[in-house]
Amino acid sequence: YDELGQNEFRLLRVHSKKMSTISCELFHASLDHPPPYVAISYAWGDPRDTENIIISSVEARVTRSLHGALDALRSCKEDIIVWADAVCINQPSQEERSSQVKKMAYIYKNATSVAIWL
Numbered sequence: 001y002d003e004l005g006q007n008e009f010r011l012l013r014v015h016s017k018k019m020s021t022i023s024c025e026l027f028h029a030s031l032d033h034p035p036p037y038v039a040i041s042y043a044w045g046d047p048r049d050t051e052n053i054i055i056s057s058v059e060a061r062v063t064r065s066l067h068g069a070l071d072a073l074r075s076c077k078e079d080i081i082v083w084a085d086a087v088c089i090n091q092p093s094q095e096e097r098s099s100q101v102k103k104m105a106y107i108y109k110n111a112t113s114v115a116i117w118l
Contacts (some may be wrong), residue, residue, distance in 0.1 A: 001090040007031050009100060009107060011089040012055075017076045026088070031106065034111065037081040039111035042069050043118055044086065050087040053088065062086060069117035080117075083107055 004010065006054055009031055016026045029035060042065050051067035052059050062070075073080055091098045108114055 001093070001096075002028070003026060004096065004100075009034075009083070009103060010085060011035070011037050012082050012087055014070055014074055014080050014082055017074050018077055022070050022074065024053065024070075024088045025056050031103065031110075034110060035081055036112040037089075038070050038073060038085055039108045040066070040073070040082055040084040041108070041114055041116045042066060042084070060087075065117065069115065071117060072117070083111065 001011075005028070007030060008028045008117055010026050011029045011034070012024050014022065028081070029037075045063045045065035047063060049064045050061040051064050053062055053067065053070065054060070063086065065085055070082070075084060085100075085104070090096045
């Protein structure tokens, strides 16, 4: 993960369903002027129950729950931009996690829409 600026957060560009494997790219966005995005609210589920996705050409493991949400939101024709805490926040970094959790209400409030996945 590249370090975030003070007024930044990460978003995930999920590529269209051209491939069976979910492929995406992480990028930084300004909290003041973000692009349109969907915030995903989901139950993390069992952290040992995972599926593979590709993030910036690198294989990554995400929970089956998040994988299901990303797969359901993927379009057949165009990329979609989403925010999902497990991927968009550098979870091993206590400092970043603490900083970004404080911004979560703002992130959800400013999303174009919120997808709930249970």
